[in-house]
Amino acid sequence: MSFLFFFMEVLLMFAWYQKNRKKTAIAYGIVYVIACYFMLLSYIPKEVVLQKASDKISLAAPIRVQEAHTEETVQTERGSDAKGIQKTYTCKLFGLIPIATMSGTVVGDQSVDAVGRPVGIYLQTQGIYVAGLKEIQTVSGEKVSPCAYILQEGDYITGRDGKELSDKEDLQEAVEASKGQAMVLSVVRHGEEMEVKVQPQETEDGSYKLGIWVKDDVAGVGTLTYVKEDGSFGALGHGISATSGSQALSMKEGYLYETSITGITPSSIGSPGEISGLIHYGSAARLGEITRNSNVGIYGKMNGTAKTAYAGNSYAVAYKQEIKREGATILFGEGDAVEAYQIMIDQIDYEPKEKNKSFVFHVTDEKLIDQMGGIVQGMSGSPIIQEGRIIGAVTHVFINDPTKGYGIFIEEML
Known part of the structure; x- marks a missing residue:
């Protein structure tokens, strides 16, 4: 029927x-x-960066770009070489039908030393980061979550009962000393300060707990993307976060350290590989200070000797409208053994939802595929070179195909 x-x-x-x-x-x-x-x-960026006011812009056919207006008094925020020139362009279909406008900022010639070497990264959070909530079993055998609907993952605990808490050990001591009495915690949530009341619970072993996972520092291995002439650096191409896809952690202080690669677990379909390294902590092995942790990378200043030791070849910067869907190379390696691995740029997204996923590439270098299975975790920040200029850095690996990855435009990291 x-x-x-x-x-x-x-x-x-x-x-x-x-x-x-x-x-x-x-x-x-x-x-x-x-x-x-x-x-x-989708083929037209809203904004482009130019080295010279006379630079011509070419986009994918059938779009033609024509200059409409120039303003020489606008102040820019992109680098010390900014010229204060803002341009407006009209994008026309077949050079006839206006379909969009685009702005351009002239910043002058820029170049950086591309590095591509792994470094140890250590970062302390600004406050005690709440990584999650959990149930605990009380002395009476009841399972409870004392902070449910009070604290949230992503909160930063900065104090209790009007007193500052410097690290998670301070928090643990305060909870234990409460003996189950209510506490008022100072919390930062999405940039806003607030106070919340929580009550620790006595557990089976006689200790007191809040039922939260916390952290106050993170450490790992990533790749240094570039060093500038003044010693400033950029690395990773994405932020240091508590979990994949979450916001970059609010930082108190951070440092780069020398690291030795102890092993590489190759990637396979469904299982990204990773680089294992031994971080050499201590003042003698400290390479520089991290001053900013953002969703487009970590940034700071190299020490004088480290700047010289880690300086690579100098490359002029290429901006997003200059990137081609053609071959390119990834720079990656330890010490003097930095190698250039062949890749192919497949897709370019001028206005991505996530800036650290601006273009897609796939590895064509058989050596990299044989040794590592493609891209592995820890290669984030590896500089990408096309036609003798630096265009971006590796940021993510595709889980279902580790020969493919995402990159970020280098202009987002400068």
């Missing part, structure tokens, strides 16, 4: 289409034109 009803519906739809064929064709045509328009917009 259901098949009969389905068959009748198909016949009715066909009869309606025959009667309204012209209207249907027009509707399909309108939808197609709108789809094409939005597809073309």
